[in-house]
Amino acid sequence: MSDTIPSYRAIDPEIVERIRAAVGPEACIIDREKLEVFGKDATEYFRVPELVVEATTVQQVQELFRLASSLKFPVTPRGHGTGLAGGAVPLAGGVVLSLQKMNRIISIDRENLIAVVEPGVVNLDLKKAAAEKGLFYPPDPASLDTCSIGGNAATNAGGPSCVKYGTTRDYVLGLEAVLPSGELIQAGVQTRKGVVGYDLAHLLVGSEGTLAVITKLILRLIPMPRTVTTLVALFPGLHSAMEAVTSVLVHGHVPSALEFLDRHCLDLVGDLLPFEGVQDAGAFLLIEADGAPEVISGEIERIGEICLECGAVDALLAPDSYKRTQMWEVRKQVSLRIEHNSPVYVPEDVVVPIAKIADFVDGLPELEKLYGITIYSFGHAGDGNIHLNITAESREILERVEDGIRAALERVLALGGTISGEHGIGVAKMRFLPLELSPESIRIQRAIKRLFDPQMILNPGKIFKESC
Ligand SMILES: Cc1cc2nc3c(=O)[nH]c(=O)nc-3n(C[C@H](O)[C@H](O)[C@H](O)COP(=O)(O)OP(=O)(O)OC[C@H]3O[C@@H](n4cnc5c(N)ncnc54)[C@H](O)[C@@H]3O)c2cc1C
Numbered sequence: 120m121s122d123t124i125p126s127y128r129a130i131d132p133e134i135v136e137r138i139r140a141a142v143g144p145e146a147c148i149i150d151r152e153k154l155e156v157f158g159k160d161a162t163e164y165f166r167v168p169e170l171v172v173e174a175t176t177v178q179q180v181q182e183l184f185r186l187a188s189s190l191k192f193p194v195t196p197r198g199h200g201t202g203l204a205g206g207a208v209p210l211a212g213g214v215v216l217s218l219q220k221m222n223r224i225i226s227i228d229r230e231n232l233i234a235v236v237e238p239g240v241v242n243l244d245l246k247k248a249a250a251e252k253g254l255f256y257p258p259d260p261a262s263l264d265t266c267s268i269g270g271n272a273a274t275n276a277g278g279p280s281c282v283k284y285g286t287t288r289d290y291v292l293g294l295e296a297v298l299p300s301g302e303l304i305q306a307g308v309q310t311r312k313g314v315v316g317y318d319l320a321h322l323l324v325g326s327e328g329t330l331a332v333i334t335k336l337i338l339r340l341i342p343m344p345r346t347v348t349t350l351v352a353l354f355p356g357l358h359s360a361m362e363a364v365t366s367v368l369v370h371g372h373v374p375s376a377l378e379f380l381d382r383h384c385l386d387l388v389g390d391l392l393p394f395e396g397v398q399d400a401g402a403f404l405l406i407e408a409d410g411a412p413e414v415i416s417g418e419i420e421r422i423g424e425i426c427l428e429c430g431a432v433d434a435l436l437a438p439d440s441y442k443r444t445q446m447w448e449v450r451k452q453v454s455l456r457i458e459h460n461s462p463v464y465v466p467e468d469v470v471v472p473i474a475k476i477a478d479f480v481d482g483l484p485e486l487e488k489l490y491g492i493t494i495y496s497f498g499h500a501g502d503g504n505i506h507l508n509i510t511a512e513s514r515e516i517l518e519r520v521e522d523g524i525r526a527a528l529e530r531v532l533a534l535g536g537t538i539s540g541e542h543g544i545g546v547a548k549m550r551f552l553p554l555e556l557s558p559e560s561i562r563i564q565r566a567i568k569r570l571f572d573p574q575m576i577l578n579p580g581k582i583f584k585e586s587c
Pocket residue numbers: 160161195196197198199200201202203205206207218238259260261262265266267268269270271272273274275276277278279327328329331332333334454541542545578
């Protein structure tokens with residue numbers, strides 16, 4: 120790690136005192152046991168920070184950065200620590216800036232369909248608050264009951280609804296952010312449109328906390344769809360399931376979710392699925408359509424017919440909301456069970472062009488054989504975002520696993536895809552960045568990083584291999 124992160128000033132007792140004086144002692148955590156909680160996210164990366172600042176105001180964030188830039192110590196922003204790329208792990212030590220307590224929903228404006236929130240608001244809390252006013256905030260990462268809107272914006276999080284509604288970026292109209300210098304900027308708009316100057320708001324979205332710290336977000340809401348209908352279809356194999364996905368979309372249907380599980384996943388969670396026939400199926404699609412009931416009932420029926428035409432052995436409607444919740448619960452259980460059952464577990468989240476999904480998944484058994492790995496694949500078939508969960512029986516073959524991952528990513532790129540659709544690069548995928556980005560693109564992106572953060576104090580050691 121030392122070759123990627125410059126050295127920084129340690130947080131010695133004098134600096135601790137200066138930070139306490141600047142942000143208030145009640146905002147500082149120095150107790151070792153409590154610090155450990157802030158040293159990890161949902162990955163295996165871990166480093167205990169030297170100090171944690173739990174900000175409740177933007178002024179505290181500014182004060183912290185004024186000190187950090189004058190004394191040159193690193194600061195790593197953190198939402199709720201559910202990231203899957205190691206982005207919130209303080210690799211260089213220093214201070215973790217937790218935004219968890221900046222968690223006010225400032226306003227939900229029904230007439231203008233806008234929410235203004237602080238970054239620590241939990242995604243599900245915003246959804247509930249919007250729903251109370253008949254409005255809908257679509258981004259729905261599977262972690263929605265635990266992750267923060269600030270973290271969602273920093274990683275441009277997505278979920279099943281992306282196929283119809285897009286990612287977090289599509290809902291960020293504007294934001295307020297603190298630069299590593301401590302200056303406060305406003306970016307974007309509070310209106311539905313705006314093209315004044317460069318689009319800084321959307322540059323910060325997806326920048327994984329490496330350019331600035333988001334302290335407020337202005338978000339687009341939409342009217343709440345009146346109904347949701349859920350269909351499940353069982354297929355003999357993944358290839359026919361993926362052909363059905365393409366066919367549904369080509370026929371002009373826009374489901375609000377189009378998820379899949381492969382045979383390996385069905386072996387793990389099939390027992391939880393509330394219907395027959397799973398043991399003989401090779402793949403499973405979970406499809407939803409939302410909107411006006413009179414339109415949706417016809418649409419979901421037609422989608423079911425398309426699945427059967429493409430070879431589905433069964434296509435069933437979820438009879439009630441209880442069964443619907445049960446099916447989504449199964450979908451959520453998949454990654455937990457995979458991780459629990461495998462000594463080696465590497466989650467990748469690649470995206471391939473929709474028409475190439477079938478080709479890509481057809482090649483997975485060959486990779487399994489070549490590298491001695493098992494690849495559980497599931498995810499957002501509707502937008503080509505496949506969660507490849509690469510596992511192995513023993514840590515002794517870690518090198519082969521790494522070769523297998525690289526080979527899978529190379530295939531993704533050869534098909535015109537991308538190596539991460541949701542989780543980001545952080546530290547976990549940093550070594551693969553040059554597979555996808557050209558040296559010119561990396562040079563420009565690093566120059567942008569230096570412009571925002573000339574002293575490299577904000578979240579060092581992330582995205583790009585050399586931080587300076
Ligand atoms: C079970 C599980 C399921 C998941 N499912 C999905 C999924 O379906 N889709 C998906 O996209 N992701 C998913 N994730 C990953 C994760 O939940 C998302 O990346 C989420 O957006 C992270 O939010 P967080 O608040 O936990 O951020 P953290 O993990 O705390 O931080 C993530 C990154 O954002 C930066 N950051 C956080 N807050 C700010 C801020 N205010 N300003 C600037 N930078 C900031 C951090 O420095 C870090 O780089 C899943 C994770 C788990 C554990």
